[in-house]
Amino acid sequence: xxxxxxxxxxxxxxxxxxxxxxxxxxxxxxxxxxxxxxxxxxxxxxxxxxxxxxxxxxxxxxxxxxxxxxxxxxxxxxxxxxxxxxxxxxxxxxxxxxxxxxxxxxxxxxxxxxxxxxxxxxxxxxxxxxxxxxxxxxxxxxxxxxxxxxxxxxxxxxxxxxxxxxxxxxxxxxxxxxxxxxxxxxxxxxxxxxxxxxxxxxxxxxxxxxxxxxxxxxxxxxxxxxxxxxxxxxxxxxxxxxxxxxxxxxxxxxxxxxxxxxxxxxxxx
Numbered sequence: 001x002x003x004x005x006x007x008x009x010x011x012x013x014x015x016x017x018x019x020x021x022x023x024x025x026x027x028x029x030x031x032x033x034x035x036x037x038x039x040x041x042x043x044x045x046x047x048x049x050x051x052x053x054x055x056x057x058x059x060x061x062x063x064x065x066x067x068x069x070x071x072x073x074x075x076x077x078x079x080x081x082x083x084x085x086x087x088x089x090x091x092x093x094x095x096x097x098x099x100x101x102x103x104x105x106x107x108x109x110x111x112x113x114x115x116x117x118x119x120x121x122x123x124x125x126x127x128x129x130x131x132x133x134x135x136x137x138x139x140x141x142x143x144x145x146x147x148x149x150x151x152x153x154x155x156x157x158x159x160x161x162x163x164x165x166x167x168x169x170x171x172x173x174x175x176x177x178x179x180x181x182x183x184x185x186x187x188x189x190x191x192x193x194x195x196x197x198x199x200x201x202x203x204x205x206x207x208x209x210x211x212x213x214x215x216x217x218x219x220x221x222x223x224x225x226x227x228x229x230x231x232x233x234x235x236x237x238x239x240x241x242x243x244x245x246x247x248x249x250x251x252x253x254x255x256x257x258x259x260x261x262x263x264x265x266x267x268x269x
Contacts, residue, residue: 008053011054017035095205120207130209143193147168150165191226194230205235
């Protein structure tokens with residue numbers, strides 16, 4: 001479980017039961033129960049073997065994207081109980097084979113990124129795949145957050161890319177040599193991104209975090225619309241953060257949010 005993984009990580013850091021209890025805000029007896037469960041599940045004889053198991057798993061396991069890892073800290077996160085439970089429930093629904101989109105909207109500085117980072121940390125601990133992409137102010141990068149997420153996914157050995165994505169992730173390995181007419185077809189690129197994401201999610205439930213949707217380009221918004229329109233059976237949860245107040249909430253962003261919210265696959269938080 002996620003809690004057992006936290007305890008295992010603390011054992012790997014050579015913390016005592018009392019120190020683990022203080023970190024996780026639980027009793028020492030609860031820590032003892034978790035450790036007993038870990039010894040049984042992992043076939044370890046003692047805490048030293050548990051620490052070695054944690055060390056080995058850390059080397060083998062994919063890492064949480066750095067932007068999310070820096071924000072996530074379950075021991076120092078309070079409040080947002082209803083919002084966290086809703087995100088967990090949407091992840092549970094998505095992970096069994098549904099493509100869903102959540103738009104986390106609020107004014108600047110309200111904790112959108114931190115809330116989503118905590119979800120990402122939980123998904124990562126539970127064995128889900130976490131991908132990350134961000135939009136940036138005054139940066140007109142076509143398909144920006146998707147290009148970033150796919151490039152990181154390819155680096156994590158999720159396989160090569162179809163030829164349609166050669167212009168999106170130019171440094172990645174593509175299937176065949178790109179032709180000019182392939183690179184000039186936005187619809188083919190959008191469909192290629194959708195296909196890559198759903199294929200990746202078909203093997204491992206996947207959380208894709210898109211930060212700062214209010215700075216997104218038209219191509220990024222077109223991909224989101226297509227994902228929603230063709231929501232399928234892949235275990236994919238897309239969580240996008242956005243500001244929802246002027247000047248960031250302009251006519252184009254308001255239209256996008258209205259378009260997305262017409263779909264039952266979309267939740268606005």
